[in-house]
Amino acid sequence: MHTSSDCLLLGLLMSSFLLAVCRTSGGEAFKPNYDESKVPPYTLPDPLTLANGEKVTDARSWQARRRPEVLGLFQTHVYGRSPGRPMDMTFELTSQIRDALGGIATRKEVSVYFTGRKDGPKMDMLIYLPNNAKKPVPAFLGLNFGGNHAIHSDPGITLSRQWMRDSKEAGVVNNRATEASRGKEASRWQVEKVLQRGYALATIYYGDIEPDFAEGWKMGVRAALSPKGADTAFAPDEWGAIGAWAWGLSRALDYLEADADLDAKRVAVIGHSRLGKTALWAGAQDERFAITISNDSGCGGAALSRRAFGETVERINNAFPHWFCGNFKRYNLKEADLPVDQHQLIALIAPRPVYVASAEEDRWADPRGEFLSAKHAEPVYRLFGEKGLGVEDMPPVNQPVGDTIGYHIRTGNHDVKEYDWEQYLKFADRHFGR
Ligand code: GTR
16 A cells, blocks of 8 residues: 555656656766667758858859858858967977888877976877888878877887876876877877888877867966957857867878978878867868868767767767857757858868778767768869769768769778778878879
């Protein structure tokens, strides 16, 4: 027999259970949709139609009128606005070894002092140059997750002293890297392969620019470059962490332009996952990047937000409140209200070559949504007389397609593999006329 207070208790328990199940914010209760038939019907914003309803029909008016409009929408609603190159920025070559990696490479380490002060904010770049290639060489440039020393077991790479996510398996104790993390990410970088193909490889630890946690900006460039420092209250259209990381890539390119060993006009910016989102945003804003490569970038990267397949706008904003600008949170569960979708991010890269890669098991990143973004960027490439992707349907696994827009979905998980690099190298060879 139940008393009325039992019933009340039961009722309260049930309603809190229901609330917990229905709640989509805050992590645990989020249930990603992986069912294609449950993708909501959606209409994508037309990349070619101006805010006043007019359609641009040629490359010149895209460049002069529509491109700035679309770029402005991404700044205001998605990634936030970033500053330009700081006036007083300086570079310092801190080491140079001509017989690195058994003699095949020259290894340089360069510090970029954002305010020109050695005790101010800085990032440290690691560069490998192929010794047997004619200078200046083209390059791949990308941020890394684990410190420069994690991309190769080369004992000469300076161990990062920056804040790292704490994980003993990754060789990090009390948020500091140890020797145990040297070479931990080597499979993701394929250094020798890149060098043998005649390319340089330049990389920076993303945490040099901003440590990747909600309050990490206080230790990064967003605070360092703001007059109010760690007391800054960002306007809803000011840069988030992805904006800061992308800004760092542009500052790295500033250095490459100043180094006579490198051909800054042939730099491919590359990134995986959150750093793939970052590479796309860098390539979209900074037209000096000759090629942009997005490896498994997913939500807020190459994947269409309106499909809400796998990771969604709401989920990403809750889990990573620091990545995007304040305004992006207005679109939680309201993807249809977004004035842009991610195909327009790819369109901003036109007519420059862009490569979008997915992995079959990486459903969280929505491989089909990544393909469709690449596809729907095509009208802008066509204005420039470029084919773009040049296929109608998503290809089978391990069958790369594309022309100015490259695409593949490989077998396997969310990662950067040798297979991915092989495709990027071929793509770069083709577009750099090698
Ligand atoms: C996940 C996040 C993704 C992706 C990934 C990564 O947790 O939900 O958007 O960026 O991290 O960067 O590894």
